[in-house]
Amino acid sequence: MAATKPTRGQQVQQTILYPLDWLEERSGLVGGTKYFLFRKVPGDTNWFQTLGAATLTAFLVQAVTGVILAMYYKPDPQSAYSSIQYITNDLWAGWLVRGMHRWGASVFIILMFMHMGRVFLFGAYKYPRELNWIIGVLLLVSGLAEGSPVICSRGTRRRTGRRSSASTSTAPARSSAPSSRSSYKAARTSTVTRCRGSTRSTCSCSPGRSSR
Ligand code: HEM
Numbered sequence: 001m002a003a004t005k006p007t008r009g010q011q012v013q014q015t016i017l018y019p020l021d022w023l024e025e026r027s028g029l030v031g032g033t034k035y036f037l038f039r040k041v042p043g044d045t046n047w048f049q050t051l052g053a054a055t056l057t058a059f060l061v062q063a064v065t066g067v068i069l070a071m072y073y074k075p076d077p078q079s080a081y082s083s084i085q086y087i088t089n090d091l092w093a094g095w096l097v098r099g100m101h102r103w104g105a106s107v108f109i110i111l112m113f114m115h116m117g118r119v120f121l122f123g124a125y126k127y128p129r130e131l132n133w134i135i136g137v138l139l140l141v142s143g144l145a146e147g148s149p150v151i152c153s154r155g156t157r158r159r160t161g162r163r164s165s166a167s168t169s170t171a172p173a174r175s176s177a178p179s180s181r182s183s184y185k186a187a188r189t190s191t192v193t194r195c196r197g198s199t200r201s202t203c204s205c206s207p208g209r210s211s212r
Contacts, residue, residue, distance in 0.1 A: 006103055048122070049118070050116050051111060051118050055108065055112050056113070058104055058107050058111050061108075062104050062105060062108055065100045065101040065104065069087065073087065088200065106145065112139070112143050114117070119132075119136070
């Protein structure tokens with residue numbers, strides 16, 4: 001018996017599916033993705049169980065944006081400030097990467113605590129998940145420690161009013177950093193006065209976007 005000619009619909013279907021079949025035969029990727037997306041999960045699974053994956057995503061965003069920032073950031077007192085200005089104002093999408101890294105840090109910490117809270121409230125730390133909890137505690141400590149250098153450096157900048165030589169600011173240099181509480185207050189007041197007197201685009205107290 002002669003083979004029937006495929007209809008137009010079947011021909012279109014074959015053309016569309018050909019690349020997918022080709023990929024599936026060689027990698028098994030299509031089957032893997034189908035399994036991942038359509039497998040049956042327990043009926044009592046809910047959105048709170050996605051918090052762990054959300055935390056992981058936030059961590060990966062921090063890692064990727066951090067590596068990009070590290071390519072342009074210059075960690076020495078003379079050029080740190082101007083390198084941040086360069087990233088924010090001149091580098092293509094630099095403001096976006098810096099913003100994602102800045103806000104992502106808080107998002108990561110908040111998600112980590114929400115995930116831990118979910119695990120605690122659901123009793124998901126009990127047998128056989130004790131090791132998950134212990135490793136989670138280690139991740140929590142290292143996650144919090146990750147942010148501490150940034151918090152410290154911000155504190156130092158505020159206390160000393162340190163600016164790079166490339167900056168147009170007239171703020172005291174590191175060598176003339178205020179040593180007592182009263183001189184710290186004076187330095188702060190002068191900074192505030194200077195900022196109030198200038199427009200956002202000319203203010204150099206913080207390396208924000210000049211266009212904002
Ligand atoms: C960097 C931080 C963390 C990441 C990326 C992370 C990631 C994950 C992921 C993807 C899961 C599986 C999905 C889920 O149940 O949500 C999970 C489960 C779990 N995590 Fe975390 N986690 C982190 C921090 C923590 C912390 C701080 C704790 C507790 C101290 C913790 C304890 C657990 C436990 C006990 C489970 C098993 C829950 C279950 O089987 O229902 N994790 N984590």
